[in-house]
Structures are given as structure tokens and as C-alpha cells.
Amino acid sequence: MTSVCSGKCVSVSIADCGPDTNPFCGERSCCGSTCYTNRIIDLTPSAYSAIADLSTGLSPARIDS
Numbered sequence: 490m491t492s493v494c495s496g497k498c499v500s501v502s503i504a505d506c507g508p509d510t511n512p513f514c515g516e517r518s519c520c521g522s523t524c525y526t527n528r529i530i531d532l533t534p535s536a537y538s539a540i541a542d543l544s545t546g547l548s549p550a551r552i553d554s
Contacts, residue, residue, distance in 0.1 A: 490530065490532070490536075490540065490550050490551065490552055490553065491540070491550060491551045491553055492540035492541055492548055492549070492550050493520050493523070493525070493548075493549040493550060493551060494520035494521075494541065494548055494549060495540060495541060497539065497540040497541075498540065498553065499532075499536050499539040499540050501530075501532060501533075501536050503530075514527060515527065516547070518547035518548055518549050519549070520548070520549050523549070524549075525549040529550075529552065530550075530552065
């Protein structure tokens with residue numbers, strides 16, 4: 490996963506998926522003037538802090554395969 494804002498990347502494994510993703514529909518996060526909608530993946534604090542500051546809470550990211 491690569492942060493769109495910082496360009497930093499982190500490798501993660503998918504551990505679980507939730508049954509109720511509707512609360513995340515339409516959720517928006519921005520990087521400068523570019524905004525993205527919908528949460529795709531929820532990272533552990535350790536993984537998130539590798540690509541963004543934990544205080545931001547949400548950050549646009551690209552899932553690399």
C-alpha cells in the first residue's frame with residue numbers, strides 16, 4: 490500500500506474483513522486539492538504510521554499488488 494500524499498509505502502497482510510461496510514460508503518479524505526471517496530482498507534496503527542501521521546486518521550492510499 491502506498492500513500493498518495495507522502496509516497497511512502499508499507500506491506501501488509503489482510504487479516505479480516507467486516508460484514509458491514511456500509512458505514513464507510515461516501516467517506517472522503519483529501520491530499521491537497523485531490524480528494525478520494527470510500528474507505529477500502531483499515532490498517533493497524535503501526536502500518537498506518539509507516540505511511541502517514543496517526544493524527545490524520547484517514548489518508549488516500551493506493552493498493553499495490
